[in-house]
Amino acid sequence: AQSVTQPDIHITVSEGASLELRCNYSYGATPYLFWYVQSPGQGLQLLLKYFSGDTLVQGIKGFEAEFKRSQSSFNLRKPSVHWSDAAEYFCAVGILVTSGTYKYIFGTGTRLKVLA
Amino acid sequence: GAVVSQHPSRVICKSGTSVKIECRSLDFQATTMFWYRQFPKQSLMLMATSNEGSKATYEQGVEKDKFLINHASLTLSTLTVTSAHPEDSSFYICSARRSYNEQFFGPGTRLTVL
Numbered sequence: 001a002q003s004v005t006q007p008d009i010h011i012t013v014s015e016g017a018s019l020e021l022r023c024n025y026s027y028g029a030t031p032y033l034f035w036y037v038q039s040p041g042q043g044l045q046l047l048l049k050y051f052s053g054d055t056l057v058q059g060i061k062g063f064e065a066e067f068k069r070s071q072s073s074f075n076l077r078k079p080s081v082h083w084s085d086a087a088e089y090f091c092a093v094g095i096l097v098t099s100g101t102y103k104y105i106f107g108t109g110t111r112l113k114v115l116a
Numbered sequence: 117g118a119v120v121s122q123h124p125s126r127v128i129c130k131s132g133t134s135v136k137i138e139c140r141s142l143d144f145q146a147t148t149m150f151w152y153r154q155f156p157k158q159s160l161m162l163m164a165t166s167n168e169g170s171k172a173t174y175e176q177g178v179e180k181d182k183f184l185i186n187h188a189s190l191t192l193s194t195l196t197v198t199s200a201h202p203e204d205s206s207f208y209i210c211s212a213r214r215s216y217n218e219q220f221f222g223p224g225t226r227l228t229v230l
Binding site for chain 1: 122148150165207209213216219221222223
């Protein structure tokens with residue numbers, strides 16, 4: 001069955017420190033992968049996506065992610081975290097359905113706390 | 117571009133009443149929209165796929181008679197929670213498909229059933 005695993009429920013980092021959020025997926029075909037950020041009580045904002053091509057993907061707000069097929073991973077990274085990055089982060093995989101469209105399967109999320 | 121709106125953003129209703137939530141794609145046409153439910157501090161769970169002009173496809177375990185979905189136009193899908201009960205209280209998020217593998221999400225609707 002298709003699934004997305006985010007092993008870290010909570011992560012705390014100091015402002016200015018580097019960040020890596022882990023994401024592993026289970027899907028038999030070529031995955032479409034996404035990272036979203038959600039602030040409390042808000043909807044989802046797309047940080048970046050991977051469809052094909054270069055496995056290192058650049059996103060907004062200084063985030064990047066690397067697709068590693070051999071490890072079934074799509075980890076999110078940022079070299080220097082800002083206090084405003086504190087939020088919930090969701091990894092998702094697009095699953096092809098019979099109608100020809102994709103539905104998304106989300107991970108359980110990682111809540112990031114940033115210390116001043 | 118690619119803006120999706122939801123209305124209302126918050127709604128409080130009494131147990132037993134029905135509540136309608138609208139999802140609109142403002143600057144693109146969406147033949148497919150999706151409805152998700154998110155419990156506090158949990159992930160998004162796909163409830164159903166809404167297709168313009170046809171019946172919605174519900175995920176396993178979602179009561180289609182409880183959560184009525186109508187996708188009457190290329191820019192509007194509605195979710196009606198019928199005979200709402202406190203356990204239906206949740207954050208409901210819609211998304212609209214712009215291309216075959218890309219969705220854009222609305223800001224969500226907080227439903228509280230008293």
